Amino acid sequence: MRVELTRPAAKYWAILRTQLQNSFAYPLDLLARSVTILLFLWVFVNLWRVTYGAMGSQRIAGLSLADTMWYLLMAEAVMLSKRDLSKDISDQVKDGSVAYLLNKPFNFILYHFAAGLGDSLLVFATNLLLGGALVWWLVGPPPGVLGWAAAVLAALLALLLDFCISALIGLAAFIAEEVSAFRWIYQKFLLVLGGLLIPLDFFPEWLQNVSRALPFAWIVYGPARLFVDPSAARLADVLLHQMGWLVGTGLAVALFYRWVVGQLTINGG
Amino acid sequence: MSAIQVRNLHKTFQTKRKAAGFGGSLRALWKPDLHPVEAVREISFQMEQGELLGFIGPNGAGKSTTIKILTGILHPTGGEASVLGFVPWQERQKLAYQIGTVFGQRPQLWYHLPAVDTFYLFGKIYEMEEKALRQRIGYLSEAFEIEHLLETPVRKLSLGQRMRCEVAASLLHKPRLLLLDEPSIGLDVVAKQRIRETIRRMNEEEGVGVLLTSHDAGDIEALCKRVIIINHGEIIYQDKVSALKRRYLTSKQVDVRYSNALEPDFAIPGVEMLKVGTFGAKLRFDVRETPVERVMAALASAGSLVDVTVSDPSLEEVIRTIYES
Numbered sequence: 001m002r003v004e005l006t007r008p009a010a011k012y013w014a015i016l017r018t019q020l021q022n023s024f025a026y027p028l029d030l031l032a033r034s035v036t037i038l039l040f041l042w043v044f045v046n047l048w049r050v051t052y053g054a055m056g057s058q059r060i061a062g063l064s065l066a067d068t069m070w071y072l073l074m075a076e077a078v079m080l081s082k083r084d085l086s087k088d089i090s091d092q093v094k095d096g097s098v099a100y101l102l103n104k105p106f107n108f109i110l111y112h113f114a115a116g117l118g119d120s121l122l123v124f125a126t127n128l129l130l131g132g133a134l135v136w137w138l139v140g141p142p143p144g145v146l147g148w149a150a151a152v153l154a155a156l157l158a159l160l161l162d163f164c165i166s167a168l169i170g171l172a173a174f175i176a177e178e179v180s181a182f183r184w185i186y187q188k189f190l191l192v193l194g195g196l197l198i199p200l201d202f203f204p205e206w207l208q209n210v211s212r213a214l215p216f217a218w219i220v221y222g223p224a225r226l227f228v229d230p231s232a233a234r235l236a237d238v239l240l241h242q243m244g245w246l247v248g249t250g251l252a253v254a255l256f257y258r259w260v261v262g263q264l265t266i267n268g269g
Numbered sequence: 270m271s272a273i274q275v276r277n278l279h280k281t282f283q284t285k286r287k288a289a290g291f292g293g294s295l296r297a298l299w300k301p302d303l304h305p306v307e308a309v310r311e312i313s314f315q316m317e318q319g320e321l322l323g324f325i326g327p328n329g330a331g332k333s334t335t336i337k338i339l340t341g342i343l344h345p346t347g348g349e350a351s352v353l354g355f356v357p358w359q360e361r362q363k364l365a366y367q368i369g370t371v372f373g374q375r376p377q378l379w380y381h382l383p384a385v386d387t388f389y390l391f392g393k394i395y396e397m398e399e400k401a402l403r404q405r406i407g408y409l410s411e412a413f414e415i416e417h418l419l420e421t422p423v424r425k426l427s428l429g430q431r432m433r434c435e436v437a438a439s440l441l442h443k444p445r446l447l448l449l450d451e452p453s454i455g456l457d458v459v460a461k462q463r464i465r466e467t468i469r470r471m472n473e474e475e476g477v478g479v480l481l482t483s484h485d486a487g488d489i490e491a492l493c494k495r496v497i498i499i500n501h502g503e504i505i506y507q508d509k510v511s512a513l514k515r516r517y518l519t520s521k522q523v524d525v526r527y528s529n530a531l532e533p534d535f536a537i538p539g540v541e542m543l544k545v546g547t548f549g550a551k552l553r554f555d556v557r558e559t560p561v562e563r564v565m566a567a568l569a570s571a572g573s574l575v576d577v578t579v580s581d582p583s584l585e586e587v588i589r590t591i592y593e594s
Contacts, residue, residue, distance in 0.1 A: 007396060014393035018379065018386060025381040025422070100377040103340045104394055105365040262344045262358075265282050 011106055012114040019118030033123055037076050037131040044072050045138050061201035066139040067228040068199060073131045074224035075196050078155050081124035082162045083116035086186075089170030090179045098264070109257055112170075113163055120159055143228055150235050151227035157242040158219045164249035165215065171253070174260035189214070195221030215245040270354065272446050272478045273316040273339060278348035280309040280334055280502075308334040310502040311348065316480060318445070321472055323489035323510070324482040325588065326499040332482040333372075335499070336450045339480070340370055353445055366395060369439030369477075373451035377435060378423045384434040385419040388441060395442035402441070409437040413467050429460030436464060440471060446478045447471070453488050465491045486588060498588060506591055517587040521561065522553045522580050527572040537567040 023030060052058075052065045063071065089112070092098040101108055136142060169182045191197050194216035200208050211217045222238040286302045309331045316322045326332050337343040339352050341361030350357060355364040371377070378387045385406070392402035410416045413433045418426060426434065436452060449468070453461045469492060471477050481488060489496050489510060496513055498506040506513065526549040535545050537552070539559035544551040554564055568574070 011394045011396065014390050018382070018390045021386060022379055022381055095375070096372070097375045099337060099340075099342050099372055100370070100375065102342045103361065103365050103368075103370055105362050105396075106394055264343060 015114040016118035019115040034126045034130045037127045069135050069139045071224045073135045074227040075220045077127040081120045085166035086169035086183045090173035093173045147227045147230040150230040151223045154223035162219050167253045174264045189216045218242045271315050272318045274351045276313045276349045277311045279346045281346045282306045312504050319476045321479045321493045323493035323496040330499045331502040369444035369447045371439045371449045373454040383420045413437045449481045518581050524578040526576040529572045
């Protein structure tokens with residue numbers, strides 16, 4: 001009955017595929033999630049048109065209105081497609097369903113990674129497609145192929161980095177149950193210091209330096225800025241920062257998981 | 270080899286207490302009032318391979334905590350346990366291939382997808398071959414009578430239908446041991462009966478051992494040969510279900526109907542008359558104090574008998590007696 005040679009990769013691929021099927025179960029919900037990006041981009045383009053007009057300049061901190069809008073498209077696409085893993089884990093601990101995930105022959109963290117990736121990739125692609133069409137119509141054509149390639153690569157690493165930070169917050173639910181305060185703080189860091197609200201280039205230099213020293217910029221700003229300026233130097237800068245943070249947070253997740261799994265209390269017995 | 274061996278297993282949780290109101294919340298923030306709760310206290314028991322063992326007790330007795338320790342999800346505070354030769358909390362993933370679990374109050378099937386999608390996903394997770402998986406799904410679908418339900422999204426199934434799919438999903442990988450935590454909770458009588466019959470069939474055909482927790486004594490009565498009763502984290506009784514009944518089954522209840530009218534003051538010495546009607550009566554007596562033949566003779570002499578039903582007390586009553594003693 002059981003295959004002698006185990007195929008661990010196949011099980012995570014199956015989880016990813018099943019999550020994709022699950023996301024397709026409600027196509028209208030999927031579409032509604034992507035409509036959010038259209039709304040945000042519509043507000044942003046009007047806001048930035050006024051700002052550029054008031055400044056009387058074609059460029060602010062080296063970015064044109066078109067650059068800013070394509071930057072915001074990539075930033076919002078990453079932000080809106082990332083799965084709220086910390087909430088997922090916290091909910092599973094609170095309702096006790098974590099019991100089913102811990103007694104299956106897979107790694108709990110990799111399970112969430114596969115399921116999250118299945119969902120995120122679909123929403124990311126839909127967001128890019130719909131949001132891209134709107135931004136093209138509003139401010140002109142997108143950056144070249146190099147920009148797409150560099151940004152998509154960095155966006156994948158960004159989703160992975162976000163996964164690790166969200167996993168750390170989510171795993172805290174094993175001991176604290178409620179982690180919404182930590183989630184809220186993390187989201188606000190992404191919003192301001194991550195460059196989601198405005199590109200970091202518009203910040204004073206000292207704040208840019210602070211932001212670059214933290215992981216949040218490499219989740220939002222890194223891929224978005226690469227999209228409009230895909231130079232080799234910037235690509236190397238973004239990827240190196242992302243990988244550095246990935247090693248650090250990945251190790252932290254592995255160690256933290258080993259500890260908290262022994263501390264778990266499941267509601268309802 | 271025993272399927273499960275447990276020795277002096279102990280689990281203590283720290284729970285926070287908080288006084289009512291905003292002030293209480295602030296005080297709890299500043300100085301949390303932590304209290305240890307002993308969910309499981311030094312329990313020891315053994316279960317043989319292929320055995321049907323009932324684990325019963327009221328809500329909060331420690332049944333679910335014990336099952337979660339035995340599956341490796343919770344780490345005990347003290348004691349030892351071995352499940353199919355594995356220490357559950359140290360070898361959780363290896364053990365997972367050998368056991369199936371159902372936590373009655375929580376779904377494991379993907380809610381928005383048809384059950385068959387979860388079955389195929391589980392097949393991959395348990396690293397089963399495609400052909401073997403298809404055969405297994407066919408076999409379990411027939412056994413659990415769920416062929417017509419497999420392609421319906423789980424959210425559209427009734428609770429009874431969903432539970433049949435849940436138990437079938439837990440048996441996909443042919444586990445040697447099935448741990449069922451309240452599998453019949455919320456089910457109606459017919460649905461309960463169907464689940465029980467299929468579990469018994471799986472036990473007979475595949476030799477899968479079943480550890481069943483329930484606060485419905487009917488589950489244990491219908492399925493198990495041996496029973497462990499747990500209360501406040503301690504084992505208060507463990508023996509065969511039949512021995513339990515013999516020891517605590519000391520009273521009989523009799524419902525009797527006559528073709529003629531009974532005397533209004535009809536009574537039998539040493540018997541509690543629960544109800545006396547015109548054409549029938551309901552009574553209860555302790556067999557240690559009043560012999561059965563004396564009661565039956567008195568009933569026969571009271572008139573022309575149409576029907577007699579003699580019943581034992583339900584297991585719920587038996588458990589209540591143990592708790593009270």
